Amino acid sequence: MTGHIEAVEGDITTQQVDAIVNAANSSLLGGGGVDGAIHAAAGPALLEECRALRQDSYPDGLPVGAAVVTGAGNLPCRWVVHTVGPNRHAGQTDPALLISCFSTSLSAAACAGARTIAMPAVSAGIYGWDADEVAEIAVTTVRDTLASGTVITPYGDGDLGQVELVRFVLFGARTYDAFTRALG
Numbered sequence: 001m002t003g004h005i006e007a008v009e010g011d012i013t014t015q016q017v018d019a020i021v022n023a024a025n026s027s028l029l030g031g032g033g034v035d036g037a038i039h040a041a042a043g044p045a046l047l048e049e050c051r052a053l054r055q056d057s058y059p060d061g062l063p064v065g066a067a068v069v070t071g072a073g074n075l076p077c078r079w080v081v082h083t084v085g086p087n088r089h090a091g092q093t094d095p096a097l098l099i100s101c102f103s104t105s106l107s108a109a110a111c112a113g114a115r116t117i118a119m120p121a122v123s124a125g126i127y128g129w130d131a132d133e134v135a136e137i138a139v140t141t142v143r144d145t146l147a148s149g150t151v152i153t154p155y156g157d158g159d160l161g162q163v164e165l166v167r168f169v170l171f172g173a174r175t176y177d178a179f180t181r182a183l184g
C-alpha cells in the first residue's frame, strides 16, 4: 500500500502538510513565482537558513535536479524542500533532470520525516516547460518513487512507505487540468 497522490488548485504556502517543495533556483536566495511566495510567507528565517546552506554546503549553488531540506520559518509546514528545476529557456530540456527533481525532493522529504508532502509544478512557470509534460513526469516519478520502498539519499535512508500523501498544488486551471489528466 503506497501513499495517496492527489491534485488540487491552490496556493502551496497555505497547505497543512509536513513538507512543501519549492521550485527554487541554484542560488537558493529566492526569486519570483512559487519561490517568491514561499520566501514571502516564511519570512527572513528561511532566507537565513538558505544563506547558511550556500556558505557551508553549496558555495557554487544547488545543482539542477538536486534537493535540500530546510526549516519553514513562519509557514504552517515543518520543512521546505528546495529543488532546482531545469530551465528550458537555458536549453535544459532533458527530462531526466525533472525526474530527478521530483524523486529527490520526495526522498529528501521522507528522510526528514515527512508523511504528508505538497509539491508544485516545478519548471512549469518561469523555467518554461509545458504543463502537460511536467504533469506526466511528476505523476509517473512520484508513483515510481513511492513504490520503491527505502531510498538512500545524502540525508540518510528514507522510508517511502511512511509517506501517506503527496498533494500536487497547482496555480491556475490549465496546470490543474494537466495534473488531473496525468493522474488518470
Ligand code: AR6
Residues within 6 Å of the ligand: 010, 011, 012, 013, 023, 024, 025, 030, 031, 032, 033, 034, 035, 036, 037, 038, 085, 120, 121, 122, 123, 124, 125, 126, 127, 128, 129, 169, 170, 171, 172, 175
Ligand atoms: N502555489 C502553487 N503554485 C504556484 C505558486 C503558489 N503560491 N506560485 C506560482 N506557482 P515557477 P519554475 C506555480 O515560475 O518554472 C523563480 O524565480 C506557477 O504558476 O514558480 O520552476 C525561481 O527562483 C507554475 O505553474 O517555477 C527560479 O528562478 C509553477 O508554480 C524560477 O522561478 C512553477 O512556476 C523557477 O521557475
